[in-house]
Amino acid sequence: MKRQLGISVYPDHSDIQADKEYIALAGKYGFSRIFMSMLEVTEGKEVVAKKFKELIFYAKGLGFETILDVAPNIFEELGISYDDMTFFHELGADGIRLDLGFDGNKEAMLTYNPFGLAVELNMSNDVAYLDNILTYQANTPYLYGCHNFYPQEGTALPYDFFEKCSQRFKNHGIRTAAFITSQVGEVGPWDINDGLPTLEIHRHLPVEVAAKHLFATNLIDDVIIGNAYASEEELEALSQVNRYQTAFAIEFVEGINEVEKAIVLNEQHYRRGDITHQVVRSTEVRKKYKQDSNSPHDNTSEFQVGDIVIGNDTFGKYKNELQVVLEPHADARKNKVGQIIDVEHLLLPFIHPWSKFKFTEK
Known part of the structure; x- marks a missing residue:
């Protein structure tokens, strides 16, 4: 409809x-x-x-x-x-x-x-x-x-x-x-x-x-x-x-690179069907960008709910996979590239298995 x-x-x-x-x-x-x-x-x-x-x-x-x-x-x-x-x-x-x-x-x-x-x-x-x-x-x-x-x-x-x-x-x-x-x-x-x-x-x-x-x-x-x-x-x-489909408004970190920015803004994301409580995983993008280098940055602090992270060069086959953080955790193999604005955190529970979503820069 x-x-x-x-x-x-x-x-x-x-x-x-x-x-x-x-x-x-x-x-x-x-x-x-x-x-x-x-x-x-x-x-x-x-x-x-x-x-x-x-x-x-x-x-x-x-x-x-x-x-x-x-x-x-x-x-x-x-x-x-x-x-x-x-x-x-x-x-x-x-x-x-x-x-x-x-x-x-x-x-x-x-x-x-x-x-x-x-x-x-x-x-x-x-x-x-x-x-x-x-x-x-x-x-x-x-x-x-x-x-x-x-x-x-x-x-x-x-x-x-x-x-x-x-x-x-x-x-x-x-x-x-x-x-x-x-x-x-x-x-x-x-x-x-x-x-x-x-x-x-x-x-x-x-x-x-x-x-x-x-x-x-x-x-x-x-x-x-x-x-x-x-x-x-x-x-x-x-x-x-x-x-x-939900299009989250996000703010980028200063250290984001052009590959990461393209992954965030230019791709159609969807959540994997076999979900986890810790993150929303958008995995198809890692295949498209598997040849692109992605040096570690903004990867030493604990990630918080609503953070957008992307696997860096140390993450093997998961390099350039995009994830939305649902539970706080630390992992140096991921770069924080931005965060969903606070007032839009109420949208996170509606990203179900296979849900499509996008991002726009605030």
Whole structure:
């Protein structure tokens, strides 16, 4: 399933021109999905329809898919029904996110709406909600899952719970999404905004690191910035994230040579299938560079977790094998050539047997 980057906009807390400029900027950097909140509408149906329609069709013209976040009170406010999706179709929406659920049969029926609108479910519950909907023979290509975000510091999901919730959806091949938070965005749906992440460990992380983590889990297809407005620097950083394999940001030691630098940056690495706890081994590179000399350097101190080491000339057949350190150890036959930046150490547990990975220089 192809992976997307998304942004969030809050038309009832923002200026439509500012929203358009933000959407256009995100489009410039390859974003293709919008989470648009309708939870706070208080104006009449005609005013709401005009504003949302203008914004959604503008986004559609730039290639964006827009999912509207809705709740039962909105249907009452606007005088519309869950049984008729015409209103949302006329707005140009590609789907609606159900902030609250029904009995399973209702959600399944909604996926057969005549307009082909997607129905997105709340993923942040470890219950058999999805299974119930699927027993009613839902139209699964039009069924999405999306986690919640959490504006209050300390209230977002712990990783183990997030994993269990997400696995329920991935087991059925459902498209999934989760939120990360801009470190500068101040606009959200409520008057409290300590950031809008799905995972608590992401609340104060750079957006690109949080996105790398979500993609590395292989549980999330679409990563959405929960708050607005992210900076252009953040959008650009996210646009450079490899969505399909982990690309560690690293800092090189001063003593690295050109052969080592080529091994690190120019090759497709993967972890051997017969793994060890001590290091991640990328062994194919030693075959390609077996004729290249590699004198010892930076090889006398104990290596630490996240260090990148390469076998030197004293390592026999293992010369020029690249390893990522998982447990501290010392071995003078290896040169330290760099280290993964500290905030990306949380990505290491997702390098499994045969996992593909790359490196970029910080």
